[in-house]
Amino acid sequence: MTTSLLPLWITLGYIGVALFIGLRARGGHLMDSLEEWGVAGRSMGPITLYLLIAAGSISAYTFMGAPGWAYSKGVAVFYVVIYLSYLALVAWYCGPKVWAFGQRFGHVTQGAAIADRYQSPLLGGLAALVMSIGSLAYAVLQTIGSAYILSVMSGGRIPVWAGVIVILSVIAIYLYVSGQRAIGLTNAFQGILMLVVAWTVGLWAAHHATGEMGFASVFERLAAERPAFLTLPGADGKMSFAFWTTSIIVSMLSFMPPVWSQWMSARSADTIRRSATWLPTYYIVVLPMVVVGFIGITALPNLGRADTVALEFALQNLPSWLVGLLGAGTLAAAMSSCEPFLHSVSMAYAKDIAQPLFRLGDAATARLARRLLIPIMALIVAPVAISEPSNLIMILLVGLGFATQVLPAFIGMFLWTRASRWGVLAGILSGFSVTLAFTLVWPNPLGIHAGFWGLMINLPLFVIVSCLTPPVRDDVVERFFELAIPGRLPSGRR
C-alpha cells in the first residue's frame, strides 16, 4: 500500500476526465432510440472505432493478469497477443457483414440478428440470455479490478465496496446520458492512456531493474537462470501445445455481444475494415506490461498473488507519479472493458427478451434499455462485485465457453445457407453441455480447452441436424446472403 496521496489524486483525476468525456460525448443527440443510444447512430469513424475495439479488448487483464502470467508461467502469456490479432482478422471478415445486416435490416443487437436470420425470437432471446451470463461475469471481474485499484491507490482509505459504488456510478451516469457514444469517446481516451502508461511503466521498470532502456537484459538473465520461463509449457508446466492451440481457437471464435455493437456503430463497412486492419498494431501495448512480470520473477520472488506483480513492483520501486499513472492506466483498462458489456446486456435484455415477450414498441424498448442499466448495476453487478465470489472465474469461463458455442448461428449468417434453426439450437445446446461438463466436472481433458471439446460435438451435430430439418425461408436466406457474399455489400455505403 502507498502512503502518498499523489497516486490517488492522479487516479481520481483520470475518473473525472473519463466522466467529463463520457457526458460530452452525447453532443446534442437525442438518446430516445436504440439506433442512437445503442449503436451511436452508426456514425463512428475509423480512428474512434480502432480505439474503441482496441481498448475494449484490453481489459484489466493486460495490466494485472498478463504480468501475472509472465511471472508465474513465462512466454505462455503471448497466446493473448496472437488471439487478439486473429480477432482483428475475424473483425475484418465478419464486421462489414454485420454492419450491413444492421444497416439494411435495422439490427442493433446480436440477438436481433440471430432472431432475424433464423426467424426465431426464441433463439435470439435464448442466445442473448445465456450470452449475458458471461458478459455480466466479465463486467463484475472488471469492476472488482477497478475497486481493487482504487483501494491500492488510496492506501486502503477507499474500501472495495466504496470503490465498486464509485466506479459503477461514474459508468452509469455517462452510459445513461450518452450510450454508445460515451463508450466510443471514453474508450478512445482510455486506449491512448493505456498505450502511454504501459510503455512508460515498462521502460522505466526495465531501466530500474537493469540500468538499460530496453528489455534485452531482462531476458538474458532469465535465459541464463530460469530458461523454463522462455518456452512452453511454461514454468508451472500447465500451458501445453494442445492448450495453447485450443485456447487460441476458442478465444478467436467467441463473438461476444459488445463486439457486434462496436461493428454496428461504424460509419460504414469500409470503416470497420480500415480499423480492423490497424488493430494488431495496438497490441504492442501488452509487451511492456508483460516485461514487468518477467522482471518480477527475480525482483519479487515470494509474491503471494501473481496478478499483483506489476502493482507491487511499481509500489516498491517506481516514483509516486508513475504509480498513479499505472493506477489510472489499469483503471482505464478495466472500465473500457466493463462498460461495453454492461451496455450490451441492457440492450439485450430490453431488445431481445423484453420486446418480443411484452410486445413493446421501439421507443418503449429504447427507454427500457437505458433504465435497465441501473438495476443491472445495483442489483447484480455491485452486490456480486462487493461479495467477491471465489467461483466468479468459473462463471466467466463457463460464460465464455458458451459464447464460442454460438458459432453455428454465425456460420449460418456468413458462410452456409442451409443452416437451420434446429441445427443451430442442437449445436448450441450440445456444445454448451459439453463445455459445462469439461469445465466443472472434468476440466480440460487431455490438456484441450473445454470450449474446443464443445465445438467438436457442436459443429457436426449442427450440420447433421440442419440437413435433417427444414431450412429457413428462402427469402430470408437470400436477403442475408446477398450481403454476406464478398463483393455484394450494398453500394453507396460499403
Added chain:
Amino acid sequence: MKHYVVRPRSGKGWILTLAFVALIALGLWPVIGWFNLPRLWLGLPWLAIWTYVIVLGCWLAMLLANRWLRVPSHDD
C-alpha cells in the same frame, strides 16, 4: 433455393483466404513448436518474436486485402 457454402469468387480472394488460414496456422501447433526454444533474438525470446511476426503478418495481410479487393473509402 439451391444451398451453398460461401467461397471466394476470384483468384485474389482465394489467395487472401489462404493467407488468412496460413497466418492462423502460424500461431498454432505444430508451427509454434519450432520456435519453442529458450533462445533470444534482438533481446526477446523466440516465442515473443514469433508472436509479433504474426501480428505484423496479420496487419500486412489486411492491408493487402484492402488494396486487392479495391474497397473504396468513404471516410474522411
